[in-house]
Amino acid sequence: MMKNKWSLWEILNKYKISIPIIQRDYVQGLSSKKLNTETGRNIDKIRENFIKDIYDVTVEENNLSLDFIYGYVRNDEIGNQIFIPLDGQQRLTTLYLLHLYLAWKEGQLENEDVASKFLKFEYEVRSSSKEFCRQVINIKDIEFQKDITSIISKIKNKKWYRTEWDNDKTISSMLNMLEAIHDKFKNIDERVFEKLIDIKNPNIYFQFIDIKDLEQDDDLYIKLNVRGKPLTSFENFKASLEEKISTLLNDKRLGEVKMKMDNAWTDLFWKYSKKDIKKLDEYMLNFFEAVLYCNFIIKTEEIIKKQDIFIYLDYINEETIDRIDKFLDKLINKEEKKFTKYTNLYCEDNDLMLVIRKEGNLEYSDYLKFFTFFLGISDENLSLRKNEENLYQWLRVVNNLIENHIYNKEEDFIRSLKSIKKLYTDLDEVSYDILKLFLKQNYKVEGFFGSQVEEEKIKSYLIKLNKDWQYLIEKVENNSYLKGNIGFILEMSGIEFNMQIKKESLNRFIDYSYKINYLFNESGLSNNQMLFRRAMLAKGDYLLQSGKNKCFCTNDFHRDRSWKRLFRDKKIEELQLVLDEIDTSKEIEKETTNSLEKIINDFRDKADRNDWRYEFIDEPEMFKYCGNNLLIRMNMSKYNPFLLLSSTQTNGYCYEKESLYLYLYLKKQDTKILKNITFMNYSPTQGAETRKYFTIKKEDEEFIITHYNNNWEIYKSKSIDGELENFIFAREIKDKSIFSTKDREELYNHLINL
Numbered sequence: 236m237m238k239n240k241w242s243l244w245e246i247l248n249k250y251k252i253s254i255p256i257i258q259r260d261y262v263q264g265l266s267s268k269k270l271n272t273e274t275g276r277n278i279d280k281i282r283e284n285f286i287k288d289i290y291d292v293t294v295e296e297n298n299l300s301l302d303f304i305y306g307y308v309r310n311d312e313i314g315n316q317i318f319i320p321l322d323g324q325q326r327l328t329t330l331y332l333l334h335l336y337l338a339w340k341e342g343q344l345e346n347e348d349v350a351s352k353f354l355k356f357e358y359e360v361r362s363s364s365k366e367f368c369r370q371v372i373n374i375k376d377i378e379f380q381k382d383i384t385s386i387i388s389k390i391k392n393k394k395w396y397r398t399e400w401d402n403d404k405t406i407s408s409m410l411n412m413l414e415a416i417h418d419k420f421k422n423i424d425e426r427v428f429e430k431l432i433d434i435k436n437p438n439i440y441f442q443f444i445d446i447k448d449l450e451q452d453d454d455l456y457i458k459l460n461v462r463g464k465p466l467t468s469f470e471n472f473k474a475s476l477e478e479k480i481s482t483l484l485n486d487k488r489l490g491e492v493k494m495k496m497d498n499a500w501t502d503l504f505w506k507y508s509k510k511d512i513k514k515l516d517e518y519m520l521n522f523f524e525a526v527l528y529c530n531f532i533i534k535t536e537e538i539i540k541k542q543d544i545f546i547y548l549d550y551i552n553e554e555t556i557d558r559i560d561k562f563l564d565k566l567i568n569k570e571e572k573k574f575t576k577y578t579n580l581y582c583e584d585n586d587l588m589l590v591i592r593k594e595g596n597l598e599y600s601d602y603l604k605f606f607t608f609f610l611g612i613s614d615e616n617l618s619l620r621k622n623e624e625n626l627y628q629w630l631r632v633v634n635n636l637i638e639n640h641i642y643n644k645e646e647d648f649i650r651s652l653k654s655i656k657k658l659y660t661d662l663d664e665v666s667y668d669i670l671k672l673f674l675k676q677n678y679k680v681e682g683f684f685g686s687q688v689e690e691e692k693i694k695s696y697l698i699k700l701n702k703d704w705q706y707l708i709e710k711v712e713n714n715s716y717l718k719g720n721i722g723f724i725l726e727m728s729g730i731e732f733n734m735q736i737k738k739e740s741l742n743r744f745i746d747y748s749y750k751i752n753y754l755f756n757e758s759g760l761s762n763n764q765m766l767f768r769r770a771m772l773a774k775g776d777y778l779l780q781s782g783k784n785k786c787f788c789t790n791d792f793h794r795d796r797s798w799k800r801l802f803r804d805k806k807i808e809e810l811q812l813v814l815d816e817i818d819t820s821k822e823i824e825k826e827t828t829n830s831l832e833k834i835i836n837d838f839r840d841k842a843d844r845n846d847w848r849y850e851f852i853d854e855p856e857m858f859k860y861c862g863n864n865l866l867i868r869m870n871m872s873k874y875n876p877f878l879l880l881s882s883t884q885t886n887g888y889c890y891e892k893e894s895l896y897l898y899l900y901l902k903k904q905d906t907k908i909l910k911n912i913t914f915m916n917y918s919p920t921q922g923a924e925t926r927k928y929f930t931i932k933k934e935d936e937e938f939i940i941t942h943y944n945n946n947w948e949i950y951k952s953k954s955i956d957g958e959l960e961n962f963i964f965a966r967e968i969k970d971k972s973i974f975s976t977k978d979r980e981e982l983y984n985h986l987i988n989l
Contacts, residue, residue: 240437240440240441240442241437241440241441241442241443242431242432242433242434242437242439242440243327243331243439244334244352244431244434244437245434246318246443247352247355247356248352248434249316250308250316250317250318251311251315251316251318251355251356251357252317252320252327252331252355252356252357253317253318253319253357253358253359254320254324254327254328254357254358254359254360255319255320255359255360256359256360258320258324258360259324259360260360260364260404260405260408261324261325261328261364261404261405261408261409262325262404262408263281263285263325263328263329263412264282264332264407264408264409264410264411264412264413264415265404265407265408265411280475280545281471281474281475281478282412282415283415284478285329286415286416286419287419289333289439290419290420292438292439293420293423293427293430293431293438293439294423294425294427296430296438297438298438298439298440299438299439299440300440300441300442301323301326301330301439301440301441302441302442302493302497303322303323303441303442303497304320304322304323304326304327304441304442305320305321305322305323306318306319306320306321306322306323307319307321323441326441327356328409328412329412330439331353331356332409332412332413332416333416333431334353334428334431334432335353335371335372335374335413336413336417336420337420337427337428337431338353338428339374339375339377339379340379340420340421340428341426341427341428342379343428344372344374344375345375350372350375353372354369354372356368357369358405360405361403361405363397363403363406364403364405364406366397367400367403367405367406367409370395370396371390371409373393373395374390376393377389377390377393381421381422383417383421385414386410386413386414387410387411387413387414390410390413468516468517468520469516469517469519469520469523470516472523472544472545473496475545475548476523476548477493477496479548479551480492480551480556483551483552484553484556492556492560495560495563499563499564499567500519500563501515501519502567503563503566503567504518504519504522504591507588507591514592517593518591518592519591520544521590521591521593522590522591523544523559524544524547525590525591525602525605525606526555526559526606526609527544527547527548527550527551527555528541528542528544528547528602529602529606529609529652530550530551530555531546531547531550532649532652532653533652533653533656534550535550539649541645558609558614559613561612561613561614561615562609562612562613565612565613566587587605587608589601589605590602590605598642599642599645599648599651600637600638600640600642602648602652603637603648603651603655604634604637606652606655607629607630607633607637607655608630610655610656610659611626611629611630612626614659614667616662616663616667617629617662617667622667625666625667625669628668628669628670629659629662629667629669631709631712631719632669632670632673632691632695633655633658633669634719635687635690635691635712635718635720636651636680636683636687636688636691637651638718638719638720639683639684639687639718639719639720639799639803640683640684640687641684641794643794650681650682651682651683652682653682654680654681654682654683655682657681658672658680669695670695670698670699671695671699673691673692674692674695674696674699684803686722686803686805687720687722687803689722689732690720690721690722690725692732693722693725693730693731693732694708694725696733697730697736700736707745707748708721710748711724711748711751714751714752714755714756715756715757716755716756716757716758716759716798716799717751717755717802720799720802720803721748722802722803722805723802723803723805723807723810724744724747724748724751725744726805726807727743727747727807727810727811728741728743728744728747729743730744746814746819747814749819749823750814750817750823750827751814753823753824753827754767754827755798758790759789759790759791759797759798760788760790760798762824762827763827764790765855765858766832766835767831768788768858769831769835769851769852769855770813770830770831770834770835771809771810771813772787772848772851773834773835773837773838773848773852774808774809774812774813774834775808775809775812776809776848777801777808777810778867779795779796779800779801779804779806781795781796781864781866782795782883783868783871784867784868784880784883785866785868785869786864786865786866786867787858787865787867788800788801788865789863789864789865793864796864796865796866813831813834816830816833816834817830818830835852839852839853847869847877847892850892850893850896853896854896854899856899857879857892857895857896860879860881860890860895860919861879861880861881862879862880862881862882864880864882866879866880866883867879867880867892868880868885868889868923871885872923872924873944873945874923874924874943874944874966875889875891875923875925875943876945877892877893878891878892878923879892879895881919885921885922885923886921886922887921888920888921889919889920889921889922889923889927890919890927891927891941891942891943893942893979894917894927894928894929894940894941894942895917895927895929897929897940897979897983898915898917898929898940901915901931901986902915909986909987910933910987910988910989911933911934912931912932912933912986913932913933913934914930914931914932914937915929915930915931915932916929916930917929918930920963922964924966925963925964926941926943926962926963926964926965927941927942927943928940928941930952931986933989936951936952936953937951937952937953938950938951938952938973938989939951939952939955939962940982940986944966945977946975946976946977947974947975947976947977947978947979947981947982948972948974948975949972949973949974949975949982949985949986950962950968950971950972950973951973954971954973955968955971
């Protein structure tokens with residue numbers, strides 16, 4: 236059934252057209268107010284432009300191609316041939332309404348042969364839609380007048396129109412489309428219906444393809460259009476995109492791009508969607524949205540918040556389309572081994588797939604890495620096999636900058652995006668070698684942390700100095716926790732930009748890299764966690780300031796509290812001291828454990844018991860009471876000068892350091908020493924100035940022990956029965972305690988002898 240040009244009238248001459256029940260509603264006539272945000276607000280514009288195109292063709296006697304109409308033909312029970320459209324339902328319906336309107340306007344519906352053709356177009360989507368298509372032919376009973384202000388009102392006033400049809404989206408859309416066609420065509424005096432139905436020389440036509448003629452598998456059937464009933468956002472966008480690029484490209488190039496969009500590009504995303512019908516359009520829309528949003532930011536002068544995807548179309552040009560074409564061609568052709576191992580490394584990674592899938596909450600960094608990948612892959616100067624190293628370095632360096640920046644707001648993202656585009660533009664000056672770009676004198680890179688930029692300059696210098704450095708750098712750069720941030724290792728090794736590298740510095744870099752790779756993985760500090768923190772603390776106060784709190788460094792990527800921040804800020808004095816004492820000449824796991832334990836034991840032997848670090852180094856269980864964020868609060872209140880926080884604020888439950896340490900110490904003692912103490916429980920309380928305490932039970936009597944306002948006190952529980960709240964909040968409690976001292980050893984001895 237393949238033929239170059241078919242008109243709607245020719246199809247109706249030969250077939251009955253039946254919109255199947257699996258199809259969506261007709262929506263090209265709906266007003267945007269009735270559309271949800273997902274389908275886009277540009278349906279009005281799509282309808283307006285489509286009618287204008289048809290009007291221009293009709294009046295000026297030009298030709299208009301509406302591309303391909305796909306489907307298949309089957310016979311009904313009496314042998315009539317029925318065409319079932321899989322792609323083109325919206326266009327077919329609009330053409331049907333145009334023909335119906337012009338036939339009514341020119342009095343052709345009185346012709347039984349003409350009227351019978353319109354009865355060969357039906358909707359199976361709903362029974363109401365099907366019945367409306369049968370009845371709307373009765374529009375002939377309405378006298379055509381140019382000054383009719385509302386065709387909809389005229390139709391709804393007819394006896395054959397049912398009020399319940401108001402709830403049918405397809406019928407509402409058809410009525411609106413008839414109204415829009417009337418507004419555009421009512422003043423034409425020329426009779427154009429005969430030209431419209433001229434089968435030999437149709438002025439509005441399409442390629443009418445029976446998919447059975449293509450001898451394709453079921454995938455084609457599914458990909459064409461059976462994607463669920465609602466008109467997808469991508470189909471709305473695609474119509475606007477095709478309209479836009481038709482103003483940018485010549486006919487030959489336009490045909491190539493549209494053919495790729497319908498075939499090769501669709502095949503690619505069909506594969507990415509794993510043949511999931513619902514995800515195909517979603518993935519394609521996500522891809523175009525990511526590319527065009529980034530392009531939109533690059534083209535605008537000011538910082539502008541994220542806009543509707545249709546607005547981005549105003550900022551594309553021929554270069555944008557060519558770049559998209561080249562990028563997708565590279566992804567398609569990588570299976571033909573035109574992609575190298577380097578680009579394969581990034582192609583199936585999150586840089587692309589996260590953005591098109593939009594699974595979970597996408598970070599600004601995901602879009603930036605995608606845009607970096609997009610620029611690199613779509614540029615022949617980077618993607619050609621002879622320049623594969625340049626492409627690799629481009630991806631590596633820019634990803635390092637992105638991974639080690641912090642994005643709190645869209646303005647941060649936009650600055651980085653524009654910086655990436657500038658870096659890309661400037662590559663032309665250095666033969667597309669980003670390492671050379673970073674070595675240019677006084678070259679500035681904005682939009683990223685200056686410390687990471689300087690680190691990339693040092694690494695670029697080292698790689699250009701000696702290719703062996705690339706292996707050493709990447710071996711530690713690829714640590715899934717560090718993610719390219721190794722400036723602290725360079726600093727510990729004594730390596731600076733443009734310096735002569737001594738063998739001693741090289742050996743230090745290799746040694747520190749080896750130890751860091753052992754200690755840290757994608758989960759952060761992975762091996763010897765508690766030993767390492769205690770050893771670090773034994774070397775000094777390595778904690779990070781986080782607002783009013785201090786933090787022992789978490790294993791996540793938190794901006795203020797993680798090991799990443801310690802590395803980024805190069806707060807590395809204690810880290811270097813610890814690493815220097817780890818002996819790697821033998822088996823690393825055993826030697827690391829032995830080295831860390833030695834550091835801890837040396838501290839215990841020499842430490843001042845009044846040093847706040849002592850309790851944490853001596854008793855590792857203390858860290859578990861600092862919450863997931865490993866936070867402490869120091870010197871906020873004279874009543875509780877040292878608190879361990881279960882949350883980020885003191886209005887959450889807090890533990891007092893001295894009493895908690897004693898509690899943990901007592902729990903580990905031999906029961907014979909404690910002389911029948913049968914129960915112990917620590918009770919944290921909320922607030923910085925409330926009493927924190929633990930309870931012990933000896934024989935049949937309970938005692939409460941608290942350290943408050945630098946004083947140890949013991950109370951009998953029964954002495955504060957009914958007054959616990961007052962006990963927790965009161966600054967002073969007179970004549971209640973049975974023992975009071977400022978010395979922990981004295982308190983301990985008293986507890987033993989209770």
